[in-house]
Amino acid sequence: MKLSLFSLSAVAALALVLSPSPSSSLPALSKPLSVVTFDNHRVLRIQVDTEAELQTLTANEGALGLDYFTHNKVVGGHVDVRISPASYQKFQALDLKYTTLVENLQTVLDQERQEDQQYQQVFAAKLSLSKNSNKSLNVAVEGADVYAAADTWFQGYHTYADHQNWLATQIANNPSKASSISAGKTYQGKAQAGIKIGTGANHVVLHGTQHAREWISTMVVEYLIDQLLKGTDSRVAGYLTKYTFHIIPIMNPDGFVITQSSNRMHRKNAQTNGGCLGTDTNRNWGYKWNTGGSSTDPCADDYMGPSAFSSPEATNMANYLKSLPKVVSYIDFHSYSQLWMVPYGYSGTRPGTYTYMNGLAAKAVAALKAVNGVQFTNGDIYNTIYPASGNSADYAYSIGVTAPFAVELRDTGRYGFSLPAAQILPSGQETWAAFAAILDNIQA
Ligand SMILES: [Zn+2]
Numbered sequence: 001m002k003l004s005l006f007s008l009s010a011v012a013a014l015a016l017v018l019s020p021s022p023s024s025s026l027p028a029l030s031k032p033l034s035v036v037t038f039d040n041h042r043v044l045r046i047q048v049d050t051e052a053e054l055q056t057l058t059a060n061e062g063a064l065g066l067d068y069f070t071h072n073k074v075v076g077g078h079v080d081v082r083i084s085p086a087s088y089q090k091f092q093a094l095d096l097k098y099t100t101l102v103e104n105l106q107t108v109l110d111q112e113r114q115e116d117q118q119y120q121q122v123f124a125a126k127l128s129l130s131k132n133s134n135k136s137l138n139v140a141v142e143g144a145d146v147y148a149a150a151d152t153w154f155q156g157y158h159t160y161a162d163h164q165n166w167l168a169t170q171i172a173n174n175p176s177k178a179s180s181i182s183a184g185k186t187y188q189g190k191a192q193a194g195i196k197i198g199t200g201a202n203h204v205v206l207h208g209t210q211h212a213r214e215w216i217s218t219m220v221v222e223y224l225i226d227q228l229l230k231g232t233d234s235r236v237a238g239y240l241t242k243y244t245f246h247i248i249p250i251m252n253p254d255g256f257v258i259t260q261s262s263n264r265m266h267r268k269n270a271q272t273n274g275g276c277l278g279t280d281t282n283r284n285w286g287y288k289w290n291t292g293g294s295s296t297d298p299c300a301d302d303y304m305g306p307s308a309f310s311s312p313e314a315t316n317m318a319n320y321l322k323s324l325p326k327v328v329s330y331i332d333f334h335s336y337s338q339l340w341m342v343p344y345g346y347s348g349t350r351p352g353t354y355t356y357m358n359g360l361a362a363k364a365v366a367a368l369k370a371v372n373g374v375q376f377t378n379g380d381i382y383n384t385i386y387p388a389s390g391n392s393a394d395y396a397y398s399i400g401v402t403a404p405f406a407v408e409l410r411d412t413g414r415y416g417f418s419l420p421a422a423q424i425l426p427s428g429q430e431t432w433a434a435f436a437a438i439l440d441n442i443q444a
Pocket residue numbers: 210211214334335
């Protein structure tokens with residue numbers, strides 16, 4: 001999991017060579033884009049029933065190099081972790097209770113990649129056809145008709161370049177409703193690009209992909225954009241006069257590119273810290289930073305960073321939130337676990353307006369379930385789920401955002417971060433219902 005600077009530059013060069021283009025054939029599966037592979041890495045669900053088990057897990061997680069896929073590391077909870085074959089024998093000797101969710105993670109990733117490649121070939125063919133037939137047209141983005149077609153777009157996952165083209169197309173096609181925004185530049189200088197929709201005095205800020213490997217969050221946030229711009233929901237016109245939406249599909253583009261070029265399981269940003277790659281930006285926000293549920297180990301997946309707001313990605317988003325006059329909701333979309341959470345994460349003491357926020361979350365969960373029968377759980381991060389300090393929702397609440405949420409999308413561990421593309425559309429549809437329930441019930 002440790003990437004040296006040398007291997008990073010090699011990865012960047014490889015990504016350039018292999019970046020998909022409609023005119024070149026896609027790389028075969030025998031030449032994986034991913035430089036880091038996970039052959040015989042298992043995903044285990046560890047049940048923590050006693051204080052002694054919790055201490056055993058905590059005392060050994062660093063040496064075992066556990067990669068926490070979920071973070072409910074409390075007595076009575078369970079965590080999903082990735083473990084290497086080398087560490088698995090040592091782990092078994094600890095005598096903790098666990099079940100095996102995935103026997104060989106690389107098999108899951110290969111299947112995901114195969115599905116991706118088949119879809120990418122169809123998508124590239126459509127783009128190529130569009131470019132050839134529209135050569136004389138002066139369009140903002142080549143292949144704009146393909147990017148604009150929701151029935152194609154939400155059938156699969158996309159490259160970073162295609163996400164940029166998709167966003168540019170939405171903005172170009174909706175000049176009366178939308179304009180482009182950016183929270184700022186990432187560590188590597190990429191824009192944290194998004195779209196502003198609507199004219200209302202009440203501001204709503206959403207983003208996906210703060211954690212790089214949580215790909216469904218990008219697609220669901222884009223689905224919400226699509227619904228606000230051209231959905232058939234009769235309530236939308238009212239939303240666009242009551243609210244102004246600021247939506248950034250990929251909050252952590254540096255990390256997202258890493259998941260597509262070198263390490264599918266990368267979670268953090270691209271800052272180098274003591275030989276390990278990345279800060280967990282969602283433990284780096286400057287409210288009650290370093291007060292529990294985050295790590296000081298630069299190699300840990302929930303590394304908090306050397307100081308609060310040491311990551312430009314969290315700092316930019318915080319400044320963007322602070323620049324708006326009246327933010328009535330903020331939603332930070334993640335995966336996975338099916339949770340709709342409200343502050344606090346740093347403390348079990350509930351905030352003064354907990355009842356209001358959790359009431360909105362309960363309405364969201366009910367509306368979500370009504371679409372496809374999928375059950376989410378709502379509650380405050382600390383009590384319902386896990387302690388996590390330095391997170392975005394706590395920060396948003398601390399600066400006066402009245403209803404901030406942290407959402408964990410599908411699923412509950414069957415596929416984890418590699419949610420099949422067939423679940424993109426239903427995930428988008430149910431999340432739209434949840435989002436609309438919040439918009440209908442916000443006190444503004
Ligand atoms: Zn996350």
